[in-house]
Amino acid sequence: MRIAARLGVRKVRVTGGEPLTRRDVVPFLAELSRIPGIEDVGLSTNGTLLTKSAAALRAAGVRTVNVSLDSLDREEYGLVTGRDFLPRVIDGIDAAVAAGFEQIKLNCVLMRGRVERQFEPLVEFAAARGLLLRFIELMPVSTTEVLSEEQFLPVREARRLLEARYGALLPEPQFRTNGPASYFQIPGRAQRIGFIGAMTNLHFCESCNKLxxxxxxxxxxxxxxxxxxxxxxxxxxxxxxxxxxxxxxxxxxxxxxxxxxxxxxxxxxxxxxxxx
Known part of the structure; x- marks a missing residue:
């Protein structure tokens, strides 16, 4: 990371798996945040271990946290993740809010037949806590089955469903978060939501700056x-x-x-x- 920073890398995000299962993750992140040139250290997590670690992560210099949250329905969440951990995740998100991270993003993966009913609950959950909610298309990273008509839900369809409830979303092309997401404002609110359409956006890769x-x-x-x-x-x-x-x-x-x-x-x- 020292070499990468010297070449111009300014942001590092530690992901997994689940990075918080690593015992020395907090001192490791603290070391990253002290590297000259690194301006932003972030963490992606499923949120299950955030309650006990959020304050320590913030003190270590972590500025941003991404949390996977595909549903606020406990049964549906268990079906998607294979674990009955939704209450722990919500507690972890609230602990992250209390810890004072500069930005917290909630990532919801679009799965046809599973998340459509969760759009409004997720939007309201994010609004109540001042969080940035993003909807992400399935990608065939681990299996191509996710591209079947039964599972794949494109961001354009998700956007239509959200607009049926909240009105026409207002594009905010000037708002960027160091990634390929497209952001929109919900009319009448100071709330943004994002869409990551790797499969259907033909210009998706133009803004990618990641290794x-x-x-x-x-x-x-x-x-x-x-x-x-x-x-x-x-x-x-x-x-x-x-x-x-x-x-x-x-x-x-x-x-x-x-x-x-x-x-x-x-x-x-x-x-x-x-x-x-």
Whole structure:
């Protein structure tokens, strides 16, 4: 990360799996936040362990938190996640609000037949806490089954359903959060919601500025690509800073113009192994 920061990386987000299961995650995040040039350290979590760790994370320098929340219906949440943890997640979100993070995002994955009834409850839940709610299209990262008509729900359809309840959403192209989401304001409210349409937005990749470093040391220039480069090889060989800088630059140079999700993509790794 020190090398990446020297080359211009300003934001680091630690993901999983579930990063809060790692015992030393708080001191690790504190170290990241102290690297010269790193301006924003964030965390993505399922929220189940946030209650006991939110204050420590904020004190360690974590500025932003993303929490997965696909439903506020306890039974539906259990069906989606396989765990009856919704009360713990809500408590964790409230603990994060109390801890004073600069921004908290709620990520809802669009799954046909499962989340449509949750749109209004999620919007109101986010509004009551001042949180940024985002709806994310399913992507064939781990399996292509998610693209079936029975499961896939495009963001344009989700937007229509939301507009049927709240009125025409107002585009806010000037509002960015260092990612490819498109944001809209709910009319009559100081509330934004976002849409991430990796599958249906043909211009999705134009605003992507991310690299992913996997848990086993592979640097990936694109989530929806087979390309990955083993940074452990030069590290084990004793590479100096100049060599590592060139490694990063070479990977950035290989960043594709478009992801491969629409081109009969066959998943090679589980999302838990890539980081998401």
């Amino acid at each position: 992913r470093l996997t848990c086993d040391g592979k640097l990936r220039p694109c989530l929806g690509s087979y390309l990955e480069f083993d940074i452990m090889k030069p590290l084990r060989a004793g590479a100096g800073d100049a060599e590592l800088e060139q490694f990063f630059l070479d990977v950035v140079e290989r960043k594709p113009q478009q992801h491969d999700f629409r081109d009969n993509y066959v998943p090679g790794r589980k999302m838990v192994a890539i980081g998401g």
